[in-house]
Amino acid sequence: MKKFNYQELVDSEQALQKRSIFWDPAIYEEELKQIFNRCWLFLGHESQLPQPGDFIRTYMGEDDVIVVRGKDKVIRAFLNACTHRGNKVCQAEGGNTRSFTCSYHGWSFNTEGELAGVPLEKEIYDNLPRERFGLVPVARLDSYKGLLFGCFSESAPSLIDYLGDIAWYIDVVTDSAQGGLEVVGAPYKTEIPGNWKLPVENAIGDGYHVAWAHAGAMSVVGAIGNGRSDNVLGINANNTGVDQSGAIEIVMNTHTVLTTLDGQSGYALYDHPEPVLAHLERNRPNVIEKLGELRGRQLYGSETHIGVFPNVQIIQGLNFIRIIHPKGPGKFEVWTYAMCERGMPDATKEIIHDHVRQTFGPAGLLEGDDGDFVEAITHSAAGYATRQMQGFLGMGMGRKAPWDGPGEASPGLVNEACQRGFYNQWRRTMEADNAYGVIGQTAPVTPVTAVLKEFRHG
Amino acid sequence: MANAELKLAPTAPVSFEQEYAIGKFLSMEARLLDEERYPDWLELLTEDIRYQIPVAISTYRRARQGSTTLKPLFIIDDGFPGLKQRADREATGLVWLNDPATRHLRIITNIEVETTDTPNEFLVRSKFMIFRGRRDKDIASHAGWREDILRQTPQGWRIARRVVHLIERVVMDKNLNMFF
Structure with missing residues (x-):
């Protein structure tokens, strides 16, 4: 049972789109879930993050996301939300840093997303399991020739499958560029x-x-x-x-x-x-x-x-x-x-x-x-x-x-x-019933645990 | 960064007459823009003018300069031809957003004048608020400050340089097609 009568909203045969799709808050809420929580979304370009500690902030749908190159040179993406109470751990739009520190109670996370510092920890917690409180990573992150994409769906097709034929056209921009593409x-x-x-x-x-x-x-x-x-x-x-x-x-x-x-x-x-x-x-x-x-x-x-x-x-x-x-x-x-x-x-x-x-x-x-x-x-x-x-x-x-x-x-x-x-x-x-449906494919048979996870995360 | 290019002398006194004249000039300039008298406004610019609006990028105070993510970005970085092109666009009568007519209001205040090491050029700082009203209730406003170099010429005061600093990072308007 679909939430909306999509034939009425987008009539492909007659090329008509009902105008409520630009206004209805319920449709918008469904978009955040069906589109922005499932599709591969553009995050930035690797040329923006040349050095360890370089970071940018962006959005995936309305989710505030930090993209950072760690000390190990690996690029990761995290929700910009403190795992303690949810305040943003980064308010700058970009730069270079060793850590992201929450302005509420001072919890601090390193560039690999691990919880690295908790003020007064020994006095106030008995064995705080720090490993459980790292920044929440964006489920998938991949690069297509330097173009960084993230995806919230664990069970989505790979980035290259998601891009499909458009990669042939993207190549004209990425592969033609002398010395590579540069986003400054x-x-x-x-x-x-x-x-x-x-x-x-x-x-x-x-x-x-x-x-x-x-x-x-x-x-x-x-x-x-x-x-x-x-x-x-x-x-x-x-x-x-x-x-x-x-x-x-x-x-x-x-x-x-x-x-x-x-x-x-x-x-x-x-x-x-x-x-x-x-x-x-x-x-x-x-x-x-x-x-x-x-x-x-x-x-x-x-x-x-x-x-x-x-x-x-x-x-x-x-x-x-x-x-x-x-x-x-x-x-x-x-x-x-x-x-x-x-x-x-x-x-x-x-x-x-x-x-x-x-x-x-x-x-x-x-x-x-x-x-x-x-x-x-x-x-x-x-x-x-x-x-x-x-x-x-x-x-x-x-x-x-x-x-x-x-x-x-x-x-x-x-x-x-x-x-x-x-x-x-x-x-x-x-x-689409699942993230494969977005590209018109049937999802491969997934283990029950993955299905349950997808279900829990909506 | 804009400051680095301005050759500042130790503050020499500026006469009341000069300071008064500069204040009047800036008020007149603002009124010409409010009245959409763009060709007249262009007359107030020197041929070698540089007009810039840098983006106020939100970085931490401790951010290290030079990292590629922190390079300066300008919303406008024009010489005279670029400004004329913008003015010409406004005058085409083909900018549908401005018909019905847009109402403009500029408030220029906190004017401070300093001498420079060029005798006929003055560093003039001012604060501004600019409002645009369109249609029924399409009101947009912007606030910021400016650093100008005004040049005293036989024809009168002319603007040789302007750097416009906006307080907003994300532009909260459908466009910034206006002169500050």
């Missing part, structure tokens, strides 16, 4: 009064809004603003025509990708892309050698939005990684990290950082437009009648594009294929 420093963080799903599907699939919602920015930045071109991503400056040739939206089992396939238009929004384009062409032969012609010529350098379900987008071209952290049904935080190739000349990295700040930082020329409609879509669903309405994502339905890579391709970026893919995956995840 802390992210931009903005809290927006909207539902978390809306910015996710906007970033992974909504090419339609670019020329209209961002009309002000589009007329002053990049190729159009500088007169290099009269269109960006196939959409002309006045939003009066669209060239859908070349670009595709790809829906895979679980995840999605959109890409321009031209090998360079990721930099169309840059005011001064020349050094980045020069780097691309210098590096392209290496990428072709490593990844083959298709990925080396058509994907490397293209504007490519890799959407890993549920809430991370790896965006090549604009060059950032973005996480959407849910904060209740009507609020989310968006975290944006600039990403570069470690081996790029410093001046080229600087251009990328400047551009991420200029376009999608908190004062970004494009970023500022999206929060507004995301808020309005969410909050208008407070109205009972409005909440009965359904969103329609039927654009490009049934249209197929030839594509030799993994997944089903549909032509053009002004297309809603990826957004349909996202909501279909949302529905499957909400309906």
